[in-house]
Amino acid sequence: MPTKFLPAILWLAIITYLSTQGGISVPEFNLIQMDKVGHATAYCLLVWLLLFGWYRFEPGRATWAVGLLVFLAASGYGILMEFVQFTWFPNRHFEVDDMLANAFGAAIAWMTFDRLKQFFRSLLTEKT
Numbered sequence: 001m002p003t004k005f006l007p008a009i010l011w012l013a014i015i016t017y018l019s020t021q022g023g024i025s026v027p028e029f030n031l032i033q034m035d036k037v038g039h040a041t042a043y044c045l046l047v048w049l050l051l052f053g054w055y056r057f058e059p060g061r062a063t064w065a066v067g068l069l070v071f072l073a074a075s076g077y078g079i080l081m082e083f084v085q086f087t088w089f090p091n092r093h094f095e096v097d098d099m100l101a102n103a104f105g106a107a108i109a110w111m112t113f114d115r116l117k118q119f120f121r122s123l124l125t126e127k128t
Helices: 002-019 032-056 064-088 096-125
Strands: none
Touching: 002 032, 002 064, 032 064, 032 096, 064 096
16 A cells, blocks of 8 residues: 555655755746746645555545545645744745645646546557
């Protein structure tokens, strides 16, 4: 079981590391704040990897409720990391916008996981 979730666990460790480092610079881009895109992407990938691990662990039980639970857990972790940054890391800042970007990315993964799973399954069955 743990090996099925290894990519998600490693990605969670990367998110935790990056969340606790001093100001990481991102390129300036005025149309969309790249920082928020980075947050959304990180949490989108986290949720996708968790759902993929769950699907590999229990294929028949990868339900909507599991997706909701994973979404809530990832969003909650994003909120927790903002409090951790504010409390223990002087070069980091508490931003509600970051929390929203984290939740947005998590929601995108949750909403698209089933469709992407079906797409990849169809690609694999076409080749055989």
